[in-house]
Amino acid sequence: MIDFIIEHAVVWPVAVPITAAALAAMFWLRQDIQRLVSMVGLVLMLGASLLLLVTVMQDGVQARQFGSWAAPFGISFAADLLSAAMVMITGVLAVAVGVFGLADIRKREEHSGFHPLFLGMLTSVNGAFLTGDIFNLYVWFEIMLITAMGLLVLGKTRAQLDGTLKYAVLNLFSTLLFLLAVAILYGATGSLNMADLSRILATTEPSAALTLSAALFLAGFGIKAGYFPLFFWLPASYHTASITISAIFAGLLTKVGVYACFRVFTLMFEIEGSGLREAMVVIAAGTMLFGVFGAAVQWDVRRILSFHIVSQIGYMLLGLAIATPLAIAGAVFYIVHHIIVKANLFLVAGAIYRATGTYDLRKSGGLMRTNPLLAALFLIPAISLAGLPPLSGFWAKFLVIDASFQGGENWLAAVALFVGVLTLYSMSKIWIEAFWKAPPGVRQTARPVPVLMLLPIAALGAITVTIGLSPEPFIQYAQAAAETLVNPEAYIVAVLGESAGPGVEIAFDPATASPIIIEESVQ
Amino acid sequence: MSSIIFSAMARLFFWAMLAVSIFILYRGHDEPGGGFVGGLVAACSVAILALADGVPSARGMIRVHPVILVGIGLVLAIVSGLPGLVLDASFLTHQWLEFPNGFKLGTTMIFDLGVYLVVFGGFLSLVFRLYEEVS
Numbered sequence: 001m002i003d004f005i006i007e008h009a010v011v012w013p014v015a016v017p018i019t020a021a022a023l024a025a026m027f028w029l030r031q032d033i034q035r036l037v038s039m040v041g042l043v044l045m046l047g048a049s050l051l052l053l054v055t056v057m058q059d060g061v062q063a064r065q066f067g068s069w070a071a072p073f074g075i076s077f078a079a080d081l082l083s084a085a086m087v088m089i090t091g092v093l094a095v096a097v098g099v100f101g102l103a104d105i106r107k108r109e110e111h112s113g114f115h116p117l118f119l120g121m122l123t124s125v126n127g128a129f130l131t132g133d134i135f136n137l138y139v140w141f142e143i144m145l146i147t148a149m150g151l152l153v154l155g156k157t158r159a160q161l162d163g164t165l166k167y168a169v170l171n172l173f174s175t176l177l178f179l180l181a182v183a184i185l186y187g188a189t190g191s192l193n194m195a196d197l198s199r200i201l202a203t204t205e206p207s208a209a210l211t212l213s214a215a216l217f218l219a220g221f222g223i224k225a226g227y228f229p230l231f232f233w234l235p236a237s238y239h240t241a242s243i244t245i246s247a248i249f250a251g252l253l254t255k256v257g258v259y260a261c262f263r264v265f266t267l268m269f270e271i272e273g274s275g276l277r278e279a280m281v282v283i284a285a286g287t288m289l290f291g292v293f294g295a296a297v298q299w300d301v302r303r304i305l306s307f308h309i310v311s312q313i314g315y316m317l318l319g320l321a322i323a324t325p326l327a328i329a330g331a332v333f334y335i336v337h338h339i340i341v342k343a344n345l346f347l348v349a350g351a352i353y354r355a356t357g358t359y360d361l362r363k364s365g366g367l368m369r370t371n372p373l374l375a376a377l378f379l380i381p382a383i384s385l386a387g388l389p390p391l392s393g394f395w396a397k398f399l400v401i402d403a404s405f406q407g408g409e410n411w412l413a414a415v416a417l418f419v420g421v422l423t424l425y426s427m428s429k430i431w432i433e434a435f436w437k438a439p440p441g442v443r444q445t446a447r448p449v450p451v452l453m454l455l456p457i458a459a460l461g462a463i464t465v466t467i468g469l470s471p472e473p474f475i476q477y478a479q480a481a482a483e484t485l486v487n488p489e490a491y492i493v494a495v496l497g498e499s500a501g502p503g504v505e506i507a508f509d510p511a512t513a514s515p516i517i518i519e520e521s522v523q
Numbered sequence: 524m525s526s527i528i529f530s531a532m533a534r535l536f537f538w539a540m541l542a543v544s545i546f547i548l549y550r551g552h553d554e555p556g557g558g559f560v561g562g563l564v565a566a567c568s569v570a571i572l573a574l575a576d577g578v579p580s581a582r583g584m585i586r587v588h589p590v591i592l593v594g595i596g597l598v599l600a601i602v603s604g605l606p607g608l609v610l611d612a613s614f615l616t617h618q619w620l621e622f623p624n625g626f627k628l629g630t631t632m633i634f635d636l637g638v639y640l641v642v643f644g645g646f647l648s649l650v651f652r653l654y655e656e657v658s
Binding site: 019066 | 591597613
């Protein structure tokens with residue numbers, strides 16, 4: 001039984017939440033049962049992610065074929081160190097946000113289907129992290145888009161409809177570009193399996209079609225991830241949703257786009273020598289700068305944080321653009337750090353709202369005196385986001401900036417440092433306005449913040465502190481993950497099997513519906 | 524808008540289309556058809572009823588909330604993959620039961636029934652909401 005569970009470790013992180021989503025939908029009229037199903041599902045999903053992480057760390061890349069259709073014809077699921085880390089962090093965040101939601105999500109929103117949609121969204125996020133098939137990735141993106149739109153309009157307010165429209169238009173456009181890229185790539189190579197594509201593209205001459213496909217991938221994922229200059233939909237829509245939903249969006253959804261970029265531009269396309277690198281460098285710098293400038297003029301906590309998502313995404317892209325193993329390791333570390341910190345800040349924003357009744361910084365204040373615990377819990381992710389030692393953000397920024405110096409991109413390192421200073425400005429603005437200054441209104445007493453809100457904030461803060469104080473194992477993990485990304489042989493072998501090295505031709509036998517190897521590799 | 528003729532015909536069409544949808548579902552394995560198309564036809568049959576007699580009456584006809592059907596369908600689809608996982612060590616590898624007279628029954632049927640219910644329920648929740656806004 002245990003062996004069976006471990007053997008299919010790569011299936012559970014998707015199978016568990018989708019089953020929970022289905023069960024939650026089955027109990028549509030019973031919100032109490034839905035809540036129970038949701039909580040049990042989230043905890044089991046966390047367990048499944050932990051199992052996958054341990055299995056991948058011990059036994060290397062895990063791969064599975066669905067329906068016994070052998071790769072590259074069937075749909076493969078594969079998990080390397082990066083996928084496993086992303087799934088793990090999704091599991092942690094899902095539980096934290098789920099618990100926060102118990103205190104924050106209103107009855108009305110539960111009635112509109114919060115639980116099935118939330119679990120469905122987590123399914124698609126994990127699916128996107130684990131799939132080894134580029135078209136299947138597109139399908140997960142679509143499911144993510146549909147469930148995310150459902151979550152955005154849960155409150156049925158005018159502002160939410162407006163935000164959702166912006167979200168839908170830009171994201172539909174992005175998935176369209178992605179689909180176009182997949183179609184061109186399929187036309188040029190005849191395969192959709194990412195490991196197979198990696199094998200084929202390594203020996204294919206560069207052509208206009210492939211360059212176009214790569215550019216479309218970058219644009220499609222770029223919109224999803226919030227890259228400059230197509231990030232404006234993000235701050236326009238994220239703050240309209242309920243704060244629980246904003247937190248999980250802020251933590252995960254853009255990072256799925258970033259992850260897809262990492263997967264495609266390390267496994268399939270070369271960044272070096274294709275002109276992609278120059279484009280990425282400009283986009284990364286633009287993303288960092290415009291995000292942080294946008295945040296500087298905002299007064300709504302959620303909008304400040306939304307713009308900071310954009311700015312932080314730039315650091316991750318910076319790592320990918322420099323493309324040395326060191327830089328990619330830095331970016332992987334950055335993603336993990338950022339997901340926890342950013343979601344945590346949104347949760348703190350929700351707690352500030354609960355205490356003061358407003359998201360507008362000008363109208364809030366005095367929390368330092370009335371709620372010192374919350375003030376302390378805000379400082380951890382805020383300082384970490386700004387990149388001050390000794391918290392996780394310092395190491396993340398240090399790794400990426402160090403890699404840019406070593407990669408000879410001094411001006412990018414300077415931009416990154418400058419953006420760090422401006423981030424500190426934004427965080428101190430929230431600190432001064434919401435916590436430090438005296439409240440402007442007549443109401444002097446803040447409402448108490450429920451324990452169910454403080455608990456996840458404290459837990460995520462504890463993770464941030466842990467990463468900050470003992471970064472060594474996390475950095476080693478990130479370096480190992482970067483190593484498997486830069487040299488994807490292990491990934492390819494795990495998906496396609498040992499026999500499928502270069503020189504093996506695989507044909508499709510229609511009678512038995514299984515692939516047969518025609519010609520053994522000629523060495 | 525209520526018309527006796529439309530209402531009477533709708534009832535007729537409802538049963539006819541439901542029967543056809545099940546035929547399409549069954550036929551779908553080797554020939555054109557299947558759960559998706561079947562589910563759409565089934566949803567159309569209820570939609571006609573909703574047009575003729577109003578949404579409350581159509582909701583009463585199918586008794587359960589459409590989203591519950593989606594949930595049941597999704598569970599069926601997941602369950603249909605489990606035998607493959609246990610017997611063949613790969614999720615969604617479909618298993619077949621062959622009878623002596625050549626009749627075959629497989630877990631794909633359960634999967635297709637799941638798809639049928641998901642499409643049926645999903646499309647209906649859309650249709651009901653849209654018709655309710657109008658009336």
